[in-house]
Amino acid sequence: MKIVMAIIKPFKLEEVRDALTAIGVHGLTVTEVKGYGRQKGHTEIYRGAEYAVSFLPKIKIEVAVGNDLVERVVEAITATARTGQIGDGKIFVFAIEKAVRIRTGETDADAL
């Protein structure tokens, strides 16, 4: 079991969700986040005063999947979240030690 965590551009969320649903992912956690990477920030202008905004809004998605799905999930996110522009985001994969479905008490693979 792995958690695939991806930071993506906000407007790509729907496409990514559709792609993940298509390959059999049943659940997804989404968080609105701010941060910067190579894109750094951008400039906003209010009444002519320029502000360097260094933290850009991004979407963080987290999806827990069995080992068999991990590569396809990563591929699906990579394919759909990519614009080719700087600032497309990153994907991280973590191992899960244990998973429990709260309602039933099922564990690990059954809980996903």
Next chain:
Amino acid sequence: MTFRTVLRAGSTGLALAALCAGTALAQTAAPEAPAAAAAALPNKGDTAWMLVSSLLVLFMTLPGLALFYGGLARSKNMLSVMSQITATAIVMCLIWVVYGYSLAFTSGGSLTSFVGSFSKAFLAGVTTDSTSDTFTKGVVIPEYVFICFQMTFAMITPALIVGGLVERMKFSALVLFVVLWGSFVYFPIAHMVWFSEGYLFTLGALDFAGGTVVHINAGIAALVGALVLGKRIGYGKELMTPHSLTMTFIGTAVLWVGWFGFNAGSNLEATAGAALAMINTFVATAGAGLGWLFIEWVVKGKPSLLGMLSGIVAGLVAVTPAAGLVGPMGAIVLGIVAGIVCFFFCTTVKNALGYDDSLDVFGVHGIGGIIGSIGTGIFVAPALGGVGVADYAMGEQVWKQFVAVVVAVLWSGVGSFILYKIVDVVVGLRVTSDQEREGLDIAEHGERAYNI
């Protein structure tokens, strides 16, 4: 009592006066005699228009100005901005009827060039029968509606100053300052400009709806306040972006509509003069919005909503002294000039000088008011489409306008400086740095604008 100008003695005005007197009174005999004027009855149309105008100007302050300013502040100070504007409005409302109206609009004896007396304190002697003169001989409006109309001006003017002081001034200090400023700066300047015995009135300086009294006055007070208070913590280093331009948009829209009460209402009668002020308040505003939009587009690369909104307010300010005096084409030119010049003051000049006039009260109201006041002297010329004044000479009129600007700048500048210093000694001007960082909403008012 309050002929702001003595220029509307044209044939239209006289004909209307005769008509009004005829229909309302059936008492047309000797309409020119002072005794007859005192006995004149208000026209219902004029009265209705002034009742509505008073409400329109109130609506400019609450919620118009509060939303306009609040949206430009950070979310942690939203309620503080709204509280300061609301408190200013209610405090001025009360001191206006207690002694403000009297100081502004009664004869002050030997001091009458500068200030009135306390003879109408607590509205002594005012009844439903008492009337105030308008620009037309023999045409009067109920004194109560004149008091209400002028009251709304006294409420909004100090509220404008709040924009230069936001996000750091203590609430108690602001309330104390407003009481002092109203008493020692606003009432005397209103008297000087609008009361028939006031210095600038007798000089012949033109100010149709309050370019000097309201906008230069407040703009300078805000600039002095920004300098005395000092910058906000983190100014120039941290992000201080407006928290809701949506609110600012709503506020601007309310201000524009309310401003028709301010400008067209200042005609004091429901006549063609009010209609002229109205069309000018449309077109000058549009011109200034366009001017700011394009200059910002050229200089900064993008046409911004806030740019248009700022231009709109700058245009409204600039046309205020000119509203009933210039022609629509002159008003457009005035607006475009105001939009462009105010843009440079809010960006280049402010950054170069480094003062933290947080919401650009000086850049928009001070500068816009000065452009409008000087411009009124130019575009009032009949050759440029204006209504003209008796014995008009452009150079002389512009000089009178300039004198009025200088008097307002000095009176407000020096007066405000002294009052800020007094308030600083009595209660202290600024909140503590911890309170400032936390935000004034929680620190001073114990409430939060958005619980999401």
